[in-house]
Amino acid sequence: MKSISDIPPSAFTEVFLSLNRLSGEDGFAAWHFKKGMQFGETEKWWEDGGNRTHPHEGVDFCFYMTDQGIRKSLAPGIFVPPLYDGKVVSVFDDLIGRTILLQHGIFDENNLQLYSLYGHVDPLPHIAGGAEVKYSGKIAAIADRALKKRPMPSHLHISTIWLSEGFPVESFHWGMENNPDVFFSDPLHVLYQDNRWKLSL
Numbered sequence: 519m520k521s522i523s524d525i526p527p528s529a530f531t532e533v534f535l536s537l538n539r540l541s542g543e544d545g546f547a548a549w550h551f552k553k554g555m556q557f558g559e560t561e562k563w564w565e566d567g568g569n570r571t572h573p574h575e576g577v578d579f580c581f582y583m584t585d586q587g588i589r590k591s592l593a594p595g596i597f598v599p600p601l602y603d604g605k606v607v608s609v610f611d612d613l614i615g616r617t618i619l620l621q622h623g624i625f626d627e628n629n630l631q632l633y634s635l636y637g638h639v640d641p642l643p644h645i646a647g648g649a650e651v652k653y654s655g656k657i658a659a660i661a662d663r664a665l666k667k668r669p670m671p672s673h674l675h676i677s678t679i680w681l682s683e684g685f686p687v688e689s690f691h692w693g694m695e696n697n698p699d700v701f702f703s704d705p706l707h708v709l710y711q712d713n714r715w716k717l718s719l
């Protein structure tokens with residue numbers, strides 16, 4: 519696990535709410551995670567349970583609680599902002615939609631660079647290798663899982679990944695959790711660092 523103590527908290531949730539106008543009257547109060555949605559958890563949270571093939575290498579965003587205590591789901595088409603300003607490394611297919619990999623120019627004490635990955639989305643047209651992204655902008659919309667007939671609900675997967683300068687990042691793909699040169703961290707560390715958005719379990 520890499521230290522993130524010097525990294526500013528991500529404004530992801532604030533920007534997400536603003537882009538999707540979710541902070542109105544019956545608005546967002548907190549993210550809601552079922553067992554198996556968070557980093558390192560081993561359960562499947564969809565269908566009839568059981569275990570994943572490996573511990574979860576990120577966080578799945580699918581549900582939130584409103585300030586009236588109602589649980590709501592993220593619908594396909596909801597916009598996704600990046601965690602930080604950055605640059606698109608690559609866009610590739612996944613089981614439900616496409617995956618976007620960004621690099622952020624943020625380094626830890628071992629000179630590993632922070633990358634973030636957004637899975638199961640439809641990237642916006644300007645999102646291609648080399649494109650610059652701003653933390654306050656849209657990069658994608660949540661993909662509709664019905665189009666791929668997948669058993670899990672439409673949702674957004676986010677991973678935070680630390681890679682050395684020499685890592686062949688253009689070849690990054692899913693299934694690298696056992697690669698000794700790929701360090702996954704818990705995305706909630708940067709999302710909850712300022713303690714504003716409490717967990718709702």
Ligand SMILES: [Zn+2]
Binds near residue numbers: 576577676
């Ligand atoms: Zn996931």
